[in-house]
Amino acid sequence: MTPAFGESTFKELEGALRGRILLRGTEGYDQSRQVWNAMIDKRPLAIVKVAGVSDIQATVRFARERGLPVAIRGGGHNVAGSAVCDDGLVIDLAAMKSVRVDPSARRARAEGGVLWGEYDRETQAFGLASPGGAVSTTGIAGLTLGGGFGYLSRSYGLACDNLISADVVTAEGDFVTASGDQHPDLFWALRGGGGNFGIVTSFEYQLQPVGHVLSGFVAFPFTMAEAVLKRFREVALEAPDHRVWFAAILPLPGAGKLVAVLMSDFGPEEEGWQALGPIRELGSIVLDTVARVPYCVMQRQLDANSPKGQRHYWKSAYLNELSDETIGLLVSAMENTEGVLDQVMIETQGGAISRIAKDATAFEHRQVRFNLGIFGVCTNPGLDEAVIAWARSLHGRILPYSTGGTYVNYLSMGDDVHTAYSDARFGRLAGIKARYDPGNLFRFNHNIAPAQ
Ligand SMILES: Cc1cc2nc3c(=O)[nH]c(=O)nc-3n(C[C@H](O)[C@H](O)[C@H](O)COP(=O)(O)OP(=O)(O)OC[C@H]3O[C@@H](n4cnc5c(N)ncnc54)[C@H](O)[C@@H]3O)c2cc1C
Numbered sequence: 001m002t003p004a005f006g007e008s009t010f011k012e013l014e015g016a017l018r019g020r021i022l023l024r025g026t027e028g029y030d031q032s033r034q035v036w037n038a039m040i041d042k043r044p045l046a047i048v049k050v051a052g053v054s055d056i057q058a059t060v061r062f063a064r065e066r067g068l069p070v071a072i073r074g075g076g077h078n079v080a081g082s083a084v085c086d087d088g089l090v091i092d093l094a095a096m097k098s099v100r101v102d103p104s105a106r107r108a109r110a111e112g113g114v115l116w117g118e119y120d121r122e123t124q125a126f127g128l129a130s131p132g133g134a135v136s137t138t139g140i141a142g143l144t145l146g147g148g149f150g151y152l153s154r155s156y157g158l159a160c161d162n163l164i165s166a167d168v169v170t171a172e173g174d175f176v177t178a179s180g181d182q183h184p185d186l187f188w189a190l191r192g193g194g195g196n197f198g199i200v201t202s203f204e205y206q207l208q209p210v211g212h213v214l215s216g217f218v219a220f221p222f223t224m225a226e227a228v229l230k231r232f233r234e235v236a237l238e239a240p241d242h243r244v245w246f247a248a249i250l251p252l253p254g255a256g257k258l259v260a261v262l263m264s265d266f267g268p269e270e271e272g273w274q275a276l277g278p279i280r281e282l283g284s285i286v287l288d289t290v291a292r293v294p295y296c297v298m299q300r301q302l303d304a305n306s307p308k309g310q311r312h313y314w315k316s317a318y319l320n321e322l323s324d325e326t327i328g329l330l331v332s333a334m335e336n337t338e339g340v341l342d343q344v345m346i347e348t349q350g351g352a353i354s355r356i357a358k359d360a361t362a363f364e365h366r367q368v369r370f371n372l373g374i375f376g377v378c379t380n381p382g383l384d385e386a387v388i389a390w391a392r393s394l395h396g397r398i399l400p401y402s403t404g405g406t407y408v409n410y411l412s413m414g415d416d417v418h419t420a421y422s423d424a425r426f427g428r429l430a431g432i433k434a435r436y437d438p439g440n441l442f443r444f445n446h447n448i449a450p451a452q
Pocket of ligand 1: 036071072074075076077078079081082083093112113132133134135137138139140141143144145147148149150194195196198199200201251302306312316409410444445
């Protein structure tokens, strides 16, 4: 039970900040407690809009002294809504937007409130990029801390694999830099263990040279879903590292339910067009957006499909193969959706992700071939229960064909975080949590309780 806190208590903190505090009933509070997923409706005691490291330290110490739990908000995209909480403090990094690129060292340092679209814009000014998310409005923070898969990952690894160091405010309010040489245990945990271990104030990434890319999707009528997914399976499994394929069954505004295959190819253009051949020859194409585009255009191509304010419930499963049975289950579930916006998406993993040593980072699932996302989506709260039941039911039927593992960044509220890690890795993470946050101050996340 959280003790009562009055306005005067927070005035004391506000006096120590460069940023500001939003209390219940003040202007901006309701807007600031909303996250990407409208199914989340949390009412924190206060939202602290921090302006820098010293604000974060002051707020962490304030919260500790008063026994107040703390939620950390980066981009606010996590489907579980763990960036906000009821009756605790939210430390909101949205105003911390600095990105500094060092083109000669091919490194960039970005603050914890930066979104991928903002990061890409700055790094692309130098013709450089780091593997990041496939939707530009996602935060760099949560995505990197959980692993971070994107179009460049088969070429250069996950976002966390390209992390060189991270500045962190710990649960004590101390400032530390975690890297291969400094606090290496913390650095290991930050690369896949989620937001459990401290507040990352800035991330230092490796950059890669990236310019234009052949990218886009080819969409077909839903009636072709089985044939299209089987062809997707063939091309995805044969692809070189510089080519990544996604497949989805989803509704597109004005076009109804479609099956779509997305390709992004960072290799020679001619090879990319040839690789599209087996997909295009299926015929009856409803929409074909594939073109040679600037990197930032590619990074935004799915944004319109992921607007803020819809109601989401996700389940995910890693697959080592995309069997005929799995394809059949996905197609029949999409024939009988509950919300008109429900969708399933399959991302191809492998490439550089699988060549990084198994224990190099806290991220677990380096050898899997596909990541399946089952997205229950609606806009009407009255449909919440139905879309949740739909996603859970499909997930239950897919489980026997999956590895049993999950991607921590796709877990919904109430999901078991242990499914994202082996027992050994979970134990190691719990040990590191005990070292850096023994009181579990940072508990509004896919929580790894400190080892006893
Ligand atoms: C539309 C959409 C597209 C997505 N696409 C991809 C994708 O292509 N690839 C992929 O891998 N994932 C993807 N995801 C999943 C995404 O990685 C997670 O939702 C991720 O948590 C989002 O990060 P955020 O900073 O926006 O989230 P937030 O909700 O702000 O935070 C997520 C978690 O991280 C913690 N956290 C946030 N900031 C910090 C910080 N500075 N220090 C410590 N902890 C912090 C929070 O406590 C919270 O528990 C997508 C999600 C959405 C909604």
